[in-house]
Amino acid sequence: MQNPNISLFQSKSSMTVKIAVLVSGRGSNLQAIIDSIEKGYIKNAAVSVVISNKADAYALERAEKHGISAVFLDPEGRDRAGYDREILKILKQYDTDLLLLAGYFRLLGSEIIEAYRHRILNIHPSLLPAFKGLHAQKQAFEYGVKVAGCTVHFVDEGLDSGPIIIQKCVPVLPEDTEETLTARILEQEHIIYPEAVRLFVESKLKVEGRNVITLK
Numbered sequence: 768m769q770n771p772n773i774s775l776f777q778s779k780s781s782m783t784v785k786i787a788v789l790v791s792g793r794g795s796n797l798q799a800i801i802d803s804i805e806k807g808y809i810k811n812a813a814v815s816v817v818i819s820n821k822a823d824a825y826a827l828e829r830a831e832k833h834g835i836s837a838v839f840l841d842p843e844g845r846d847r848a849g850y851d852r853e854i855l856k857i858l859k860q861y862d863t864d865l866l867l868l869a870g871y872f873r874l875l876g877s878e879i880i881e882a883y884r885h886r887i888l889n890i891h892p893s894l895l896p897a898f899k900g901l902h903a904q905k906q907a908f909e910y911g912v913k914v915a916g917c918t919v920h921f922v923d924e925g926l927d928s929g930p931i932i933i934q935k936c937v938p939v940l941p942e943d944t945e946e947t948l949t950a951r952i953l954e955q956e957h958i959i960y961p962e963a964v965r966l967f968v969e970s971k972l973k974v975e976g977r978n979v980i981t982l983k
């Protein structure tokens with residue numbers, strides 16, 4: 768019986784890791800992942816499908832421009848568990864290995880988490896565990912922090928509480944506004960998210976309890 772507190776995704780050497788991405792908006796992190804695959808920074812991986820809970824999410828247009836299946840999954844008339852089951856059907860249809868949340872503004876329920884334990888990543892615009900939830904950049908700016916940042920973490924049943932993979936500090940400058948700080952954080956998001964996906968695809972992320980060890 769394998770120890771459930773230890774996990775390491777093992778991709779077969781010739782395997783293409785199939786990635787699904789959940790989005791709700793602009794999709795600049797999705798774009799960073801797509802670009803990183805297309806320029807060969809992330810190898811042996813492909814984004815197979817992008818799913819959004821918002822029909823007008825520009826992220827869906829970004830997917831279509833790159834020949835990636837773009838799916839609007841309407842939450843109307845579905846409870847949270849029912850909506851998650853529809854997502855699961857699509858993930859299975861595309862034989863998904865890795866699920867990325869990239870500006871996805873719905874909480875995932877336990878059915879998806881259990882089905883993809885330690886195979887769901889999220890990008891969050893703060894140095895977790897500080898400033899969880901929505902508008903983290905605004906929370907940090909209004910708190911008056913001198914160092915902000917961003918985090919890539921595995922997704923678990925809690926909100927922004929999964930094991931941390933990568934974090935990047937971003938200085939807050941005296942002349943900053945919420946908008947300039949948000950933009951500086953976003954630049955770093957576009958660096959650490961592709962880096963985290965590359966480490967996952969290369970089977971270099973080992974999870975031991977709350978700790979994520981990056982293997983050489």
Ligand SMILES: Nc1nc2c(c(=O)[nH]1)N[C@@H](CN(C=O)c1ccc(C(=O)N[C@@H](CCC(=O)O)C(=O)O)cc1)CN2
Binds near residue numbers: 868925
């Ligand atoms: N089980 C998990 N689901 C999600 C996580 C997570 O860590 N565990 N990360 C979030 C992303 N996120 C912030 O990083 C986030 C998403 C959604 C919400 C939220 O309060 N959503 C409300 C609806 C908000 C709206 O529709 O405007 C809700 O779902 O009721 C907070 C933070 C992704 N999912």
Ligand SMILES: NCC(=O)N[C@@H]1O[C@H](COP(=O)([O-])[O-])[C@@H](O)[C@H]1O
Binds near residue numbers: 793794795870902953
């Ligand atoms: N709580 C989740 C959260 O705040 N996510 C944040 O939403 C933005 C999405 O931008 P994008 O659609 O351009 O990638 C990103 O800054 C991401 O960190």
